[in-house]
Amino acid sequence: MLIYSLKRLAAAFLVIFLVLTAIFFVTQLLGDPVTLVLGDTATPTQIAAVRARLGLDQPLLQQYWQFLVNAAQGSFGDSFWQQQPALQIVFSRLPATFLLAGVAMLVMVPIGVLLGVIAAYRQGSWIERLVNVLSIVSSSLVNFWVALMLILVFAVTLRWLPTSGYGEPQHLVLPVATLSLLQIGVLAQITRTSVAEQLQSQFVSAARARGLSPVRVMLRYALRNALIPIFTVAAGMLIGLMTGAVITEVVFGWPGIGRLLLQAIQDGDLPLIQATVFVSASILVVLTLLVDLAYVRLNPRVRIQ
Amino acid sequence: MSAPPSTSAILTAPRTKPTTRRQLATSARRDPLILISLIWLLLIAAAIVLRDVVLPSDYQDAALANRLLPPLSTDADGAFYLFGTDSLGRDYLTQLIAGTTATVLPAVAAIIVGFVLGIAIGSTAGFIGGRVDAGLLRVMEFQVVFPPLLLALLVLTSVGPSVWVLVIVLALGSWVGLARVSRGMALELRELSFVDAARVIGSSRAQIISRHIAPNLLTPLLVLGTLEFAGLLLASAGLDFLGLGVQPPETSWGLLVAKGRESITTAWWLVAIPGLTIFMTTLAVNIVALWLRDNLDLEQKSRILARSHAKRSATFAQEEPVPPQTTNAASAVHASAVPASAILHVDDLWVEFATDRGVAKAVRGVSWGVAPGEVLAVVGESGSGKSVTARAVMNVLERPQSHVRRGAIWYDGVDLIGLDDNRRRKILGNEIALVQQDALAALNPTMTIGAHLVEVIRNHQHGVTKKAARARAIELLTQVGIPDPAGRVDDFPHQFSGGMRQRVLIAMAIANSPKVLIADEPTTALDVTVQAQIVTLLLELRARTGMSIVLITHDLSLVSEAADRVVVMYAGRVMETGAVRDVVDRPAHPYTRQLLASTPDVAAPRGRLTPIPGTPPSAVRLPSGCPFNPRCELAQDICRELRPPEHVVAIGRTSACHFAEEVVGHRD
Numbered sequence: 001m002l003i004y005s006l007k008r009l010a011a012a013f014l015v016i017f018l019v020l021t022a023i024f025f026v027t028q029l030l031g032d033p034v035t036l037v038l039g040d041t042a043t044p045t046q047i048a049a050v051r052a053r054l055g056l057d058q059p060l061l062q063q064y065w066q067f068l069v070n071a072a073q074g075s076f077g078d079s080f081w082q083q084q085p086a087l088q089i090v091f092s093r094l095p096a097t098f099l100l101a102g103v104a105m106l107v108m109v110p111i112g113v114l115l116g117v118i119a120a121y122r123q124g125s126w127i128e129r130l131v132n133v134l135s136i137v138s139s140s141l142v143n144f145w146v147a148l149m150l151i152l153v154f155a156v157t158l159r160w161l162p163t164s165g166y167g168e169p170q171h172l173v174l175p176v177a178t179l180s181l182l183q184i185g186v187l188a189q190i191t192r193t194s195v196a197e198q199l200q201s202q203f204v205s206a207a208r209a210r211g212l213s214p215v216r217v218m219l220r221y222a223l224r225n226a227l228i229p230i231f232t233v234a235a236g237m238l239i240g241l242m243t244g245a246v247i248t249e250v251v252f253g254w255p256g257i258g259r260l261l262l263q264a265i266q267d268g269d270l271p272l273i274q275a276t277v278f279v280s281a282s283i284l285v286v287l288t289l290l291v292d293l294a295y296v297r298l299n300p301r302v303r304i305q
Numbered sequence: 306m307s308a309p310p311s312t313s314a315i316l317t318a319p320r321t322k323p324t325t326r327r328q329l330a331t332s333a334r335r336d337p338l339i340l341i342s343l344i345w346l347l348l349i350a351a352a353i354v355l356r357d358v359v360l361p362s363d364y365q366d367a368a369l370a371n372r373l374l375p376p377l378s379t380d381a382d383g384a385f386y387l388f389g390t391d392s393l394g395r396d397y398l399t400q401l402i403a404g405t406t407a408t409v410l411p412a413v414a415a416i417i418v419g420f421v422l423g424i425a426i427g428s429t430a431g432f433i434g435g436r437v438d439a440g441l442l443r444v445m446e447f448q449v450v451f452p453p454l455l456l457a458l459l460v461l462t463s464v465g466p467s468v469w470v471l472v473i474v475l476a477l478g479s480w481v482g483l484a485r486v487s488r489g490m491a492l493e494l495r496e497l498s499f500v501d502a503a504r505v506i507g508s509s510r511a512q513i514i515s516r517h518i519a520p521n522l523l524t525p526l527l528v529l530g531t532l533e534f535a536g537l538l539l540a541s542a543g544l545d546f547l548g549l550g551v552q553p554p555e556t557s558w559g560l561l562v563a564k565g566r567e568s569i570t571t572a573w574w575l576v577a578i579p580g581l582t583i584f585m586t587t588l589a590v591n592i593v594a595l596w597l598r599d600n601l602d603l604e605q606k607s608r609i610l611a612r613s614h615a616k617r618s619a620t621f622a623q624e625e626p627v628p629p630q631t632t633n634a635a636s637a638v639h640a641s642a643v644p645a646s647a648i649l650h651v652d653d654l655w656v657e658f659a660t661d662r663g664v665a666k667a668v669r670g671v672s673w674g675v676a677p678g679e680v681l682a683v684v685g686e687s688g689s690g691k692s693v694t695a696r697a698v699m700n701v702l703e704r705p706q707s708h709v710r711r712g713a714i715w716y717d718g719v720d721l722i723g724l725d726d727n728r729r730r731k732i733l734g735n736e737i738a739l740v741q742q743d744a745l746a747a748l749n750p751t752m753t754i755g756a757h758l759v760e761v762i763r764n765h766q767h768g769v770t771k772k773a774a775r776a777r778a779i780e781l782l783t784q785v786g787i788p789d790p791a792g793r794v795d796d797f798p799h800q801f802s803g804g805m806r807q808r809v810l811i812a813m814a815i816a817n818s819p820k821v822l823i824a825d826e827p828t829t830a831l832d833v834t835v836q837a838q839i840v841t842l843l844l845e846l847r848a849r850t851g852m853s854i855v856l857i858t859h860d861l862s863l864v865s866e867a868a869d870r871v872v873v874m875y876a877g878r879v880m881e882t883g884a885v886r887d888v889v890d891r892p893a894h895p896y897t898r899q900l901l902a903s904t905p906d907v908a909a910p911r912g913r914l915t916p917i918p919g920t921p922p923s924a925v926r927l928p929s930g931c932p933f934n935p936r937c938e939l940a941q942d943i944c945r946e947l948r949p950p951e952h953v954v955a956i957g958r959t960s961a962c963h964f965a966e967e968v969v970g971h972r973d
Contacts, residue, residue: 023459026459026460027459123705124705136588136591136592136595137588139535139536139591140535140539140584140587140588140590140591141584141587142539142542142543142559142580142583142584142587143539143543144542144543144546144559144562144563144580145562145576145580145581145583145584148562148566148569148576148580149576149577149580151569152569152573152576152577156569156570156573201746202741202743202746202747203746203747203748203749203750205696205701205703206701206739206741206747206748207749208699208700208701208733209699209700209701209733209734209738209739209741210733210734210738210739210760210761210764210813211729211730211731211732211733211734211735211764211765212730212734212760212761212764213730213764216760216764220749220752220760221749224749224751224752225749225750225751246547247543247546247547250547251566262547265459273459277459298751299750299751300750300751300797300799
């Protein structure tokens, strides 16, 4: 168990290192950051001064090494445009992203799992058909369109909710609804399939033969053993949301890291891009690690080995 | 390479059969959704191919007089705008058609690249194995870990957005899934015989991969690829929307939505229509993917077939003639097969299953009863209906395929079948308990055995605290002979050996001191010494508690050791009943006799082992007359014509054979 955890940890660091390497070399292609910072009107002396300040006069490998060392110390330099440490900017955007991800998961998971469980329990019912339709419809929906249609109906036409913004509970409604509409169907479908499979198993009929109530059999026997695939899908969704739901954040003007990254890329703000990608990748790696450890808790058979 | 025809026939990988094409066509014709999806995709294809023909040369020119006309409106010149006009007064339908190419083609190109890349890498990895495989797996893992959208954003902004970069970025996101699937399948296929055959005749690796492995992957990959294509459509639309995909003056649906967003408050259709088009196209692709999956994937196909047949035959069953209710005379027969004091009494039970080949009558008019403290054995080959009877008693028939067609299950003067579920549950696991055959499968892998025991105790004995139930659980484990019960109560089922698990099941069954314990093949999965221990345990428990045991088994030696009375079943019917000694020594039915002659432990004293010729009949197509007649060594014409009734041959003995008296008298 300890060796397993250590191995996973080592692999996690390797991934972060690889991601850092990828960011460094890909962002080299963005063009000369100095002209981006100073604009076309800068004099050669100004340019040289900035190059020296940013360490850009060094050989590429030297820069790469310096970049890794700085990254290890949590420093990506100042944002070109906002004149403050890039990492600090990214951190200031994290609460918004986490809030959206958390609330969306709290809405999606219970509804999706409940729908799936009912569909599995009542095979051939309208709920099962609804889940089937929902899963194919929601995997065919394009997020920006759903977001804009919700704005069109609930913000522009009915004026019940704000079109965008952050800070009040009502600002959460439309972004959460957008994310939920796109994912609940998938969640319900995976729940339906895996619970239906467990309902066929012998320990379920054995439990029924012991006179246990249908609710208990469903929860402790079928659903409990169907959790692993459901958890995998839900964890994938959470990871996607925590690393920034770019389009949803952009459409609703949500100040999360997804929108920050897009902005940074459009501005050519090198340190900010690097810091954002680094934070996203770290969140992803940490969450993946936690998910793997959670599997062990979900499946007692793994725990022993 | 010129292989002789026979070899090439062996080597030809199984391909799509001609019937598959017909089936695809039929299902498309039957389901309007599939038809509409296919037509929609054809329209999309037409919009791409005929783009230059359809589009007027001035479609990009602004006509400011007609700005933002809503859908279905007419301008001053009488021109009709189905989808209205955009902010430059251009016909929106024309804009949509113009945007089709740039929306769909990048995804098409990307899926082709991803498809080829995925199959190539996946099947290479799977086939070569070893280090190449391990290395490629690492690459795939890293690719999955790296957020695809991040990668797309980075690459697109670094290199500058262009259609080709878009295609590459999309392809990078799509190959991994395809590669994984093809790797897995290549690994499997590598082991198949035709690959071995190819290796024997000296094909090179490249030949093996291209001729034998890749074609076999195509069907599942086609489905996965179609689903991925739908995903790519959405992804490229998203990048277009963010301004990172197709660049103006070229237009795409994603770009149209992005532009429409600026005037969302005044012109809803500019956002709604192109978005809806994206949705409908993706939906059509997804529907087509499911259509392919349901008709190409053999496994899926058979599942669907089974389901539709089950439905059909279930309705069929309603019309089937039901044999008339047993007459008084027949009841009199039952009375002798069923002890007057029976605590559990199965009375003329009929159970049917809907299968893909029709209605299977698994249990046909079975009656037996078990007296208090008695061990009743129900014996028969698999498929004789003995376990189905037990499942019917425990109300765990497979739903929705099977149901009790007729009959009663009397317990304590009440018919369990007529009882509502709530009241029946109070009896099950409490007064009547079941021990199942496969103990590992019968236990919840995510619950400790202590939790299992506490649950069943507290479910039926209200007011017992958790602590008391746990103490009782440990006591039960002691009773069934599990060493160190206090230490093992918190272990999970997989931590026990097969014999110990069976003991756990028995502990659960006796937890609430049942009156009747039904043991369904309790020893089959165990080795011989453990079998004997379990039987001894059951008999001990019977002696101590006075409960009745219904022992369901195919093992005649077990019956002769453990049971007081026996019911022999064949093809869903009772063949003979009687005290164990009588039945074993002087069987009154040829089936019992032949069964005994084929059982080592029981037959051994008599010297020879004779297997029963033939196989039990299918429960869907039963032979006329006596169900055993095709395999019976004594069968006469009457056996093929007339089903022998169950009749009394001696006190406490019945037989369903026309020649029961002769069989009893017969000695060999």
